[in-house]
Amino acid sequence: MAILQARRVTKMFGGLAAVSLVSFDLRQGEILGLIGPNGSGKTTLVNVITGTLPYSDGDVLFRGQSIRGLPAYEIGRLGLSRTFQVVKPFRNLTVLQNVMVGALFGSRGGARELASARRQAEEILEFVGLAQRAQAPAESLNVPERKRMELARALAMRPTVLFLDEVMAGLNPVEIDEAVQLIKRIRDRGITLMVIEHVMKAIRNVSDRIMVFHHGEKLTEGSPEEVLNNPAVISAYLGRRYAEQARA
Amino acid sequence: MLEVRGLHAGYGEVQILRDVSLSVGAGQIVTLVGSNGAGKSTLLNTVCGILRPRAGSVLLDETDITGWSCEAIVARGITQVPEGRRLFPQMSVRENLLMGAYRRRDRAGTQRDLDWIYELFPILKERQRQSAGSLSGGEQQMCAIGRGLMARPRILILDELSLGLAPIILDVLVDTLRKIHQEGTTIFLVEQDVATAFDVASTGYVLENGRIVLSGPTVELKTNPHVKKAYLGL
Numbered sequence: 001m002a003i004l005q006a007r008r009v010t011k012m013f014g015g016l017a018a019v020s021l022v023s024f025d026l027r028q029g030e031i032l033g034l035i036g037p038n039g040s041g042k043t044t045l046v047n048v049i050t051g052t053l054p055y056s057d058g059d060v061l062f063r064g065q066s067i068r069g070l071p072a073y074e075i076g077r078l079g080l081s082r083t084f085q086v087v088k089p090f091r092n093l094t095v096l097q098n099v100m101v102g103a104l105f106g107s108r109g110g111a112r113e114l115a116s117a118r119r120q121a122e123e124i125l126e127f128v129g130l131a132q133r134a135q136a137p138a139e140s141l142n143v144p145e146r147k148r149m150e151l152a153r154a155l156a157m158r159p160t161v162l163f164l165d166e167v168m169a170g171l172n173p174v175e176i177d178e179a180v181q182l183i184k185r186i187r188d189r190g191i192t193l194m195v196i197e198h199v200m201k202a203i204r205n206v207s208d209r210i211m212v213f214h215h216g217e218k219l220t221e222g223s224p225e226e227v228l229n230n231p232a233v234i235s236a237y238l239g240r241r242y243a244e245q246a247r248a
Numbered sequence: 249m250l251e252v253r254g255l256h257a258g259y260g261e262v263q264i265l266r267d268v269s270l271s272v273g274a275g276q277i278v279t280l281v282g283s284n285g286a287g288k289s290t291l292l293n294t295v296c297g298i299l300r301p302r303a304g305s306v307l308l309d310e311t312d313i314t315g316w317s318c319e320a321i322v323a324r325g326i327t328q329v330p331e332g333r334r335l336f337p338q339m340s341v342r343e344n345l346l347m348g349a350y351r352r353r354d355r356a357g358t359q360r361d362l363d364w365i366y367e368l369f370p371i372l373k374e375r376q377r378q379s380a381g382s383l384s385g386g387e388q389q390m391c392a393i394g395r396g397l398m399a400r401p402r403i404l405i406l407d408e409l410s411l412g413l414a415p416i417i418l419d420v421l422v423d424t425l426r427k428i429h430q431e432g433t434t435i436f437l438v439e440q441d442v443a444t445a446f447d448v449a450s451t452g453y454v455l456e457n458g459r460i461v462l463s464g465p466t467v468e469l470k471t472n473p474h475v476k477k478a479y480l481g482l
Contacts, residue, residue, distance in 0.1 A: 037414040039384025085412070143284045169412040172283040172440055173481030198414050201481060239416035241447065 003028045003192050004049075004080075004161055009058035011041070011048050011216075018044040020216040021058070026161065031183065031193045033203045033224070036213030037237055042196045043085065045213075046163045050082050051075040062161070077106070079160035083167055087150040089138035095149055096121050096134040102156030121156055128152045128182060143170045147179075155186065162186065164195045168202050180206045200242065204228060212237060249274040249434050250295070250326070250403055255304035257294045264290045266458045268304070272403065277425075277435040279445040279466065281479060282455035288438050289331065291455070292407055296328050297321045308403075323351060325402035331411065333392040337381030341372055344380045344391055348398030358398070365394040368424055386417035393424070403434040410441040422448055442479040446470050454479070 002025035011019040019041040026032055034042050047053040049060050051072035059068045067075055081102075089098050099121035100114070125131045128148045133141065141149060147167045154162055168179050176199055183206050187193055197203045203210065204224050211221040214236045220227060227233055234243050250272040257265040264287045272278040282288050293299040295306055297318040305314040308324055316324075327348075335344050345365055349358045366373035369390040375383065380391055389409065396404055409425070410418050418441075425448060429435050439445035446452060446466040454462040454475065462469060469475050 035414075037384075038386035038412070038417050040414075166412055170284065170408070170440060173479060175284070176481070198412060200415065237414055237416050239414075239419040241419055241422070241444075242415045245443070 001028050002026060003063060005061040005064075006045075006049065007059045007061070009045065009048060009060060010056045011044050011053060012056040017216050019048065022213075022216075022218050023058075024211055024218065024221065026192055026194060029187065029190070029192055030208045031187055031195060031206055033207030033210040034194055034196045034213065035198070035203060035210060035237060036219070040213040041216040042213050043165055044216075046082055046165060046194070046196070049075075050080055050163065073105075076157060079158070080163070081106075081154040081157045081159035081161070082163035083150045083154050083165055085165045085169070087146050089141075089146065089149060089153075091137075091139040093138055094135050095130060095138055095141065095152075096125065098138050098149060099124055099152045099156045102153040103158075106157030106159075121152075124152045124155050127185070128155070129178075144175050147171070148182075151182070151186075155191075159191060161192045161194070164193060164197075166196055166198065168197055168199045171199075173201070176202050200228070200238070249309055250436065251307040251310075252291070252295065253305050253307065255291070255294060255301050255306070257290055257299055257301040257304075259290075259299075263302075264458045265294070265301075268455070268458070268460055270453050270460060270463070272434060272436050273451075274434055275429075275432070276451060277429055277437065277449040278451045278453070279437040279439055279449035280453045280455055281439055281442045281445050283440070283478075286455045287458040288455055289407065290458075292328060292405060292438060295321075295405070296326060319351070322399060322401075325400075326405065327396045327399045327401035327403075328405040328407065329392050329396040329409075331407040333388045335380040335383075335388055335391055335395070338379055340377050341380055341383070341391055342376040345372070345376075345394050345398050348395035349400075352398075352400070357400070361398055361400065365397060368397075368427065369394060385412050386414065386420070389413060389417075389421060390424075393421070393428075397428065397433070401433065403436060404428070405436045405438065407438045408440060409437060410439060410444055418444060442475070 004026035006022060006024050009019055009022045036042050048055055051070055055068055059066050100117040103117040103120040125134050128151055130148045151167060168176050180202050207224050210224050210227040212219040212233050220230055252270050255265050255268040294301050297316050300315055305312055313321055352358050371387055372390055372394055437445055437449055449466050452466045452469045453460050
């Protein structure tokens with residue numbers, strides 16, 4: 001069953017269609033990978049769905065109800081969370097406090113007092129493997145830790161659907177494997193995910209299905225196997241060196 | 249051309265680099281790879297004069313530039329394209345490129361180099377009046393490289409060229425880097441994407457916990473069992 005249905009979503013910037021007539025279903029409990037060249041509209045799509053940017057046209061249904069036009073904070077409380085490519089922590093708060101903000105703000109069953117927000121935040125930090133850094137100032141974290149905190153903040157909002165925007169950029173192969181396992185464990189908690197990523201090894205291993213963007217349009221969607229062997233995807237996105245490595 | 253000898257560096261109580269030595273010969277492409285926290289950025293900060301080393305020295309064409317100011321080092325011919333691009337988002341693409349030539353006084357040469365950048369990256373010419381903040385990730389990286397080249401460096405240092413880029417866009421940047429190299433610029437590439445780094449560079453160094461643990465021709469490093477396991481994910 002589709003938990004989220006996008007119908008002909010369009011976003012114009014002046015005369016340029018950043019996202020053009022994009023329709024897709026996000027199925028309950030799946031991990032949908034979203035790939036496409038830089039500038040192809042992936043982040044813009046997430047910005048429109050989560051209420052950061054207004055629509056030019058189209059609609060998105062969450063559990064059958066339109067969420068078009070709702071402000072970002074209401075969409076967040078309905079159960080749609082996201083991470084940001086350039087992580088934006090509260091720099092002067094500790095890691096734990098940053099995650100507590102998400103818990104206090106979040107949807108259904110969210111914390112209404114500090115004590116329960118703290119308990120929830122501690123549980124989530126444990127889950128993402130950042131418990132030992134709970135008391136550190138957010139600005140002291142290194143790159144992989146920052147990505148995990150960004151994930152923890154989004155999870156603290158108790159989302160039903162989670163959009164991850166390049167949480168694996170800048171990680172090494174070992175850290176990428178750990179992140180892939182973490183994303184699968186998030187899904188096992190009953191959260192549906194859409195994952196934007198350029199790290200092919202990760203996207204291949206984590207996605208149930210992959211959707212490909214090109215120039216703001218949906219080029220194709222299908223199983224990782226189908227999509228990553230599709231000549232149109234190779235020429236629009238994966239490129240020559242990927243094809244050479246795949247052959248080798 | 250660039251030589252780092254026995255470098256020790258760190259911040260406050262924390263020592264990060266321990267006895268790091270490496271060299272980048274004129275006309276070469278050399279890469280330094282390592283994980284998050286290995287000390288890559290600390291090394292670059294030391295080479296570029298942002299951080300003073302505790303011991304050791306940095307030489308450019310046999311001149312000891314250890315402890316020189318950033319601007320003196322740039323004037324001498326080292327330019328860094330920083331991790332995450334660090335463009336001036338409100339300024340236009342053209343203005344960003346010209347900022348790279350900030351300390352140059354040769355107008356004709358500056359204009360010639362600007363034309364050269366537009367030839368290397370035609371999309372930047374198309375978007376020259378757009379604000380740099382409105383560019384896609386790949387275009388921003390092109391603009392950052394262009395800005396670095398506008399200083400006419402003898403050695404161009406790139407920190408995390410591949411970060412957040414689609415494979416096909418990285419292909420384009422790799423091709424352009426080869427072209428820049430063929431036209432006479434020495435390149436020092438600091439990367440986490442080891443497969444790409446070893447594709448482009450002829451010589452490589454592997455940094456772990458602040459020490460160089462391996463070095464040599466990249467064709468040999470590629471087949472090293474430790475590199476394959478820890479960095480290529482094979």
